[in-house]
Amino acid sequence: LDDVWNQIDLEAVGIPYPLGRSKVVLTTRSKTVCGQMDVRKEINVACLPDDEAGQLFQDKVGQGTLSSSPRIEALAKELVEEMKGLPLALITVGRAMYGKSNPKQWESAIHYMKQSCCDGDDQDLHMENDVFRRLKFSYDSLRNETLRQCLLTCSLWPEDEVILTGDLRRCWIGLGLVDECDIHGSYRKAHSLIGELTAACLLDICHTGFHNGGYIYRRETFTHQEMPIEVGVKMHDVIRDMAIWISCGCSDNKDKWVVRAGVGANLSIHAIPWTRAECISLMYSKIEKLHPVPPFTCSTNLKRLYLKNNRLDERIFGAIQSFTELTYLDLSDNRIKEIPEELFALVNLEHLDLSCNGDLRTVPKRLRELTKLKFLYLAGT
Numbered sequence: 120l121d122d123v124w125n126q127i128d129l130e131a132v133g134i135p136y137p138l139g140r141s142k143v144v145l146t147t148r149s150k151t152v153c154g155q156m157d158v159r160k161e162i163n164v165a166c167l168p169d170d171e172a173g174q175l176f177q178d179k180v181g182q183g184t185l186s187s188s189p190r191i192e193a194l195a196k197e198l199v200e201e202m203k204g205l206p207l208a209l210i211t212v213g214r215a216m217y218g219k220s221n222p223k224q225w226e227s228a229i230h231y232m233k234q235s236c237c238d239g240d241d242q243d244l245h246m247e248n249d250v251f252r253r254l255k256f257s258y259d260s261l262r263n264e265t266l267r268q269c270l271l272t273c274s275l276w277p278e279d280e281v282i283l284t285g286d287l288r289r290c291w292i293g294l295g296l297v298d299e300c301d302i303h304g305s306y307r308k309a310h311s312l313i314g315e316l317t318a319a320c321l322l323d324i325c326h327t328g329f330h331n332g333g334y335i336y337r338r339e340t341f342t343h344q345e346m347p348i349e350v351g352v353k354m355h356d357v358i359r360d361m362a363i364w365i366s367c368g369c370s371d372n373k374d375k376w377v378v379r380a381g382v383g384a385n386l387s388i389h390a391i392p393w394t395r396a397e398c399i400s401l402m403y404s405k406i407e408k409l410h411p412v413p414p415f416t417c418s419t420n421l422k423r424l425y426l427k428n429n430r431l432d433e434r435i436f437g438a439i440q441s442f443t444e445l446t447y448l449d450l451s452d453n454r455i456k457e458i459p460e461e462l463f464a465l466v467n468l469e470h471l472d473l474s475c476n477g478d479l480r481t482v483p484k485r486l487r488e489l490t491k492l493k494f495l496y497l498a499g500t
Contacts, residue, residue, distance in 0.1 A: 120145040124260060126155035148257050150318040166204030166355070173199050175206060179213025187220040194225035201232035205357045211250050247369075251361045257321060258365065268296050269312050270321055273354045274362035275400040275425055277381025281325055281351040284313055293447055293470030293494045294423075313352060322352040366398070379404060380425070393421070400425040402449075407431065409438040419444040427472075428452040436461035443467065451475050451496065463488050475499035 120127065123145045129136045134143060145156060146164075153161055167175060176199050177185060185192050198216070202208040216228060261267050269291050276282050288309035291297045297312065299305040316322045354362070366376040374395040379386050380402040388409060391399065397420050406429040421442045426435070431453040439445070440461040447470045455476040468489050473479060479500040486492075 123147040123152050123156070124149065124256075126152065148320045149260070150320075167206060167209070168204065169199075172202070172204045172209055176202075176209045176213045179210055180216045181218070184216065184218055184220060188222065190222045191220065191225055194222060194229060198225065198229050198232065201229065201356070203356045205355060207253065208250055208357045247364065250357065251364050251369075254358065254361050255365065257319060258361070261315075261319060261321075265296055266312060266315060268294075270316055271362050271366050272296075273316075273322065273352070274359045274366065274376075275378055275380060275398070275402065276354075277403045278356055278359060279353070280381060280403065281353050283351045284310070287313065287352065289472070289494070289496070290449075293472075295469075317352065321358060322354055325351050325353050396421055398423040398425075401429065402427040404429055409435060421445060423447040425449045426453065430454055433457050433459050440464040446470065446491075448472070451499075455479055457481070458483055458486070460485075465489070466491070468492055470494045472496040473500065 120143065124147065127145075129138075129143065135141070145152075145158075147153065150161075166172075173196065176195065180195065185195055195216075198212065199209065202212065212228065212232075216225065219225065258267060258270065261270070272290055272294065273282060273287070288297070288306055291309050291312070292302075292305045297305045297309045299308050313322070317324050363376060363378055367373050368375060374392040375397050377391055377396045377399045379391065380400045381404060383403075383405050386401065386404050386406065388406075391401075393399075399421065402425050406426070408431065422444060424439065424442065424445055424447070427449045428451070431450065433455050435450065435453075435455070436459050439448075441464075443464060444467055445465050446467050448465065448468060449470075449472045451472045452475040455473060456478040458473075458479070458481075463485050466489065469491050471489070471492060471494070474496040475498070477499065479497070482497070486495075
């Protein structure tokens with residue numbers, strides 16, 4: 120039974136139950152279905168290893184295409200690496216590249232795969248129709264809109280980044296996606312939602328980082344003897360691209376979510392649609408400064424700004440003070456030494472994370488002017 124999404128009554132479809140010596144093999148993207156079907160043995164189908172991924176891609180693109188030039192053979196290996204062993208992507212892109220003997224076409228395909236799907240032109244690779252729309256069924260099958268929105272936020276971290284569950288839970292709580300009667304209940308609820316997303320095979324569990332006093336510090340800060348291991352999650356690159364695509368209205372509004380997390384030196388600040396975006400993530404990008412946005416060009420659309428783990432100092436507040444509709448601001452892991460007057464122009468802030476700015480020693484009394492503030496993080500300062 121292939122692609123099972125709900126419990127199937129085996130007797131109703133003519134399979135005698137109990138099975139006796141017979142066996143039924145089913146494939147599903149939901150562990151919940153495994154429980155409903157009384158599955159006795161689970162076999163996790165992981166992404167393909169490099170050699171098998173290369174072979175599958177070669178079968179679809181054709182040896183004739185690959186052998187047309189040594190340059191194309193090298194580019195094909197690079198393109199296969201970008202798909203991280205996901206069979207659906209390897210098959211789709213392999214078929215799309217069949218017969219393409221111009222290296223420029225391969226370079227264009229690699230460029231597309233390396234950037235967010237909302238930024239590129241998908242006329243040739245068919246990722247939207249053949250991959251994203253099919254994977255989206257997993258997203259649509261999540262039991263409620265809260266889970267769907269929680270999944271989408273995971274795409275704001277850099278590609279291949281392990282997202283610490285502490286960071287993720289604080290993000291969901293700060294956005295109001297999880298809002299129980301007390302903070303401990305909210306953390307428990309968020310932990311449960313992470314379990315549901317991993318059970319749906321949309322996130323992978325991994326172990327990294329360390330936990331101390333309710334705040335997560337980076338791995339390099341401590342040794343294994345000093346701190347217990349903290350659990351993190353990881354999002355497959357193609358799932359992440361699908362999530363950004365959904366957040367952009369399935370490409371209908373490409374400026375709605377702008378994700379340039381982890382791009383480092385390749386980041387062009389001037390290319391960011393500051394006046395149109397609702398959510399911008401520039402996390403882990405080694406940014407040292409942002410140019411001030413003139414108030415007369417500033418739209419009130421921007422609600423969420425993620426600047427975690429950069430090299431920004433207090434001048435950042437002058438650059439963003441005109442974004443008065445901001446409700447969520449993450450400035451953790453930067454070089455901020457003081458909180459200037461410009462912060463208090465952001466009167467709609469509900470979530471403010473200034474943690475891990477090690478030289479920040481005081482907060483001004485004017486902080487009370489941010490009357491809508493619900494969450495303030497100052498750990499590691």
